[in-house]
Amino acid sequence: MPKKPSAGNTRPRALLEKIYKTAKTIRVFESEGIKLYRRGLIRGYFHPYLGQEAIATGACTALKEGDYIASTHRGHGHCIAQGAEIKKMVAELLQKKTGYCKGYGGSMHIADIAKGNLGANGIVGAGTPLGVGAALASQIRGSDAVTVTFTSDGASNNGTFLEGLNLAAIWNLNFILVIENNQYAVSTTIEESTRETELYKRGESLGVPSRRVDGNDPLAVYDAIEDCAKLCREGKGPFLIEAVTYRHTGHHVNDPGSYMPDEKKKYYAERDPVNRARQYLLDMTDLTEAQIAAFDAEIEQEFADAVTFAEASGEVSVEEFKEFLETY
Amino acid sequence: MPKKPSAGNTRPRALLEKIYKTAKTIRVFESEGIKLYRRGLIRGYFHPYLGQEAIATGACTALKEGDYIASTHRGHGHCIAQGAEIKKMVAELLQKKTGYCKGYGGSMHIADIAKGNLGANGIVGAGTPLGVGAALASQIRGSDAVTVTFTSDGASNNGTFLEGLNLAAIWNLNFILVIENNQYAVSTTIEESTRETELYKRGESLGVPSRRVDGNDPLAVYDAIEDCAKLCREGKGPFLIEAVTYRHTGHHVNDPGSYMPDEKKKYYAERDPVNRARQYLLDMTDLTEAQIAAFDAEIEQEFADAVTFAEASGEVSVEEFKEFLETY
Amino acid sequence: MADREIMYRDALREAIDEEMAANAQVFIIGEGIAERGGSYKVTEGLLAKYGKKRVRDTPIAEAGMIGVGVGAAIAGARPIVEILYVDFAMLGMEMIVNQAAKFRLMTGGTGRVPFIMRTQGGTGGGVAAQHSQSLEALFYHIPGLKVVMPSTPYDAKGLLKYALRQDDPVMFLEHKHLYMTKGMVPEGEYVIEFGKADIKREGSDVTLIAWSNMVPRAMAAAAELAKDGISVEVVDPRTLSPLDTGTILASVAKTKRVVIVQEAVRRGGVASDIASIIQEQAFYDLDAPITIVAGLNTPIPFNLELEKASVPQVPDVVAAVRKVLHHDIPMAAE
């Protein structure tokens, strides 16, 4: 499945740099976030995006300002790729008033409406109709904005998949459904969940042009979304992209993932999306290892600063909460 | 689309007779029922099955005792084909205590559990998971019973379609989903409801063997269901059959169906399922027109007797109702 | 400008029409609402006026329609999603309860969801158990949802216009029996704010609280009781959430006796909640227990007589008022 970048040595450095930095930022956010979780600083669910960075990175990088995304319970990566401020994300995880949702939402509900991110979601599958709705709003107001909903193999067995995508299709919306097929829903394998594991076929059966891409290759995802987004803006939407990938960890921080076979982990580790983004930089630009190491350091520093910021922040008080509720 | 019976002149007379009588009984029930409705004897919704008789008839005739069906809001035909007593059906429509549901249910809720009919349903799409449930119950108790859910083009855009059929597929249930594609949901055409009007493809996208048949040909439906039911009993279920058809009337008794183009009505009238069943009798058996006319007379008499029976029946009293509610 | 007598369904149409004309973000989707003008003709003519982009027919996909409406609202549009029967809204409960109602809080107040679900409930015409429910209590219990139940053309128009201008998800619950009822509606522009009960009839002996299709029944009961010199105050909350407890408590302070009538089943209904509030906040005002006249604890039967027996009729309301009026302090009481 891993393939060479589609167009040889021809990508602009700015693009490759952005892709690398985004993927790496997600990697750092998740790895360091897990440490914060283990230190007891984060409560609730934490579903790491480790291993799937290519998808959010490739997809969001291909979008324009004004476009929308709708995300999942595994939403940190999408949020970062869509341009969120790391410190506001960390503050949210730490339940602080300076967080994206003032600590009301947490990991599963971070939204960044200013950036067009309609939010993570605690309900598997919900992002599909929500994203279609954003695409519908765009069409009604005559905007050519595109909406990408990130969804999952598990969600493709849920009724929201059929209903949402079918509505997008009959209305020719600027909508792209990205199925992140990481081959598991918690510990349930995709083979146990459906007979037809080529999920993109479900899109075809609704008359939606659909295809599979290597979900560990940020450029493959970028190309697919760029292509679909362009076609959307020409009135040819919607599209479905199935991006095949694999988690590096268990389902959430407390899941050891013992059901994940070593060979598969190894196979995908060899196709690590962050490494791949890095290799693209080395292969296609003049950037040196040292320069990339400097990027890394910057990214790590940004995260460290975010933690400092978040820890120094206060929480919404019960009084403020009750005051807010008076208008609820 | 209309095709000759698959196997020439080789069908047993008993089968053809049963098919004709069933289709004709449905035809009479609906035509006469509409008259009762117009006379004000029936309240609520009445969705005639006129024009679709081949489907219920062909399908239920192919089933065995102990098999289940789940039906729709357009459910009289399924109920009759599954062996219901006409008088209890008429009594139900007339709100009488002697009806299948003692007058509590009405047209949209007639069930005949003894005959394996899990009931009509006022919620479009609900029959799919319900039927899958019956198939699951059968599998768990080691029975080889088959369940047929009759569903509709409209319902195929509802989440229940995906969720129900997918569960049947992963569990290899003895389940057959029959989509009665009459090309409308009320006045909304199938082309307005979906881009891919070949609905059977949705089954394929879930790994379920699926095909289209002529829904106006009772033998084509019979053959398809007999075949699928046999394969189900060999552990090869589930299956999906899309039966293409057309209503003779509007959506319900009070819908003039003015949106239905004359050419289409004419096309399907020429392929009238009851006529077709009748022609099979004439072509493949020794039965004479006169003998068939005698069947018709019998069927009409049965309906007339049913009306007499129903009209003479009493209603559940408010006191009896309240007593029943004490256990509810 | 003059008042005219128009039907409830026309009042609703005017509200949608005026707000669509005023705000390009307003649009409407539903089954058979465009070409066919809707099952109750509320949307008739809107397609011709506003075009296919803003007036759309949908497939039978209630969860999807509601979800799409919620998503469009989050993205800044003002969708109206028409669901044919409130019973079918159960298919979209997830989107209503977990998404629409919670988004504002979950985003710390930054996200808003100006989503309107228009639908209708109640008994009528023998449409049986799956097309006759009164489910307002389900929405009423969910923080973040506004629940609106107009009983007259005037209220219907004013409340729907207001709904289309505020920023929270609204369950706009009409009644199948009311669409063809008539009432006076001004020609000119007006809106009715949420949380303002309307005293549909003033009175001094008993407070009779009713909403939606129970208001005409309450009014009929009040008229009948007036013949016996009993003065009934009919309070129509119009919006259940927010609930105008001020007006209710003021009326109770005056009458000391309360009957609440709802078409929904008694158990766990909104009437119980209103009763619980009154007894908690006006305990010493009450001269008799608050009486609830409500639907029986049953799905609605198809049979006409049983259907009627399942929901409050005028004589039931009359009897309940007489009962609370003639309520005597039992001998054995302290």
Place this chain on the structure above:
Amino acid sequence: MADREIMYRDALREAIDEEMAANAQVFIIGEGIAERGGSYKVTEGLLAKYGKKRVRDTPIAEAGMIGVGVGAAIAGARPIVEILYVDFAMLGMEMIVNQAAKFRLMTGGTGRVPFIMRTQGGTGGGVAAQHSQSLEALFYHIPGLKVVMPSTPYDAKGLLKYALRQDDPVMFLEHKHLYMTKGMVPEGEYVIEFGKADIKREGSDVTLIAWSNMVPRAMAAAAELAKDGISVEVVDPRTLSPLDTGTILASVAKTKRVVIVQEAVRRGGVASDIASIIQEQAFYDLDAPITIVAGLNTPIPFNLELEKASVPQVPDVVAAVRKVLHHDIPMAAE
């Protein structure tokens, strides 16, 4: 046979295990319940014992799972459908409300639906707005559904066993905080009939009604109040539908004062309904308004302190009891 102290989750497992052993029609489906033994380990070991036919993992398809369960029940099986969070049951509301609850009436009593949905609700652990709801009121309002909310291992086992032997759809609502709590459970066979409240602590000054995870808090409050000589009777209805009004009214007749505590939001909750019943049926027994201690009118926030503030804590219950006890008849009252 002796009693043992076991956990709530173990009691649930024993109930399922024993009933699966006794009745081949009983089966269970859910997400991760087979191989993984369930998120709360309730179903651990059942796959090995009863095999893949009767213990099945499902895809993420709550509407489908619930629908399939209802269909299987109609066809005579006894399905248990485990839904991970009650919040997700909203996806299957149509099947619960329109199919499971109504089938018996719609068929004139001939059809039965012995369908059990096991799920869990309530706050705990920062799982935020879409994983923390207490939604019993939604099911309570629907005629035809039984609503069961056990607070102890003993009740959990006895009620679940009973549920698996009766013939109506049951919403079996567990609490995420209770799974690892312990209690005495006999070794031997027993069932607990629906509609029998349990007096968890006898007392004479105030009736404190609580269910599910509010029972331990009510007990803690009662213990604290006892230190001040206040005698609190804690009544746990155990099943909300059917509701044992007899036991409740008998307690009220004795104490004359009532506090009801629920984790769910105040508005439109079951507590309101119970209050409305008590005030209607025991008006002259009451020496003070019935006080409800309930969740705030809000989706549950992620932040720990705000989460805690959103639902009743022991001090809230203590304060409410003191309030109804020291309730003085206001000077101005008649």
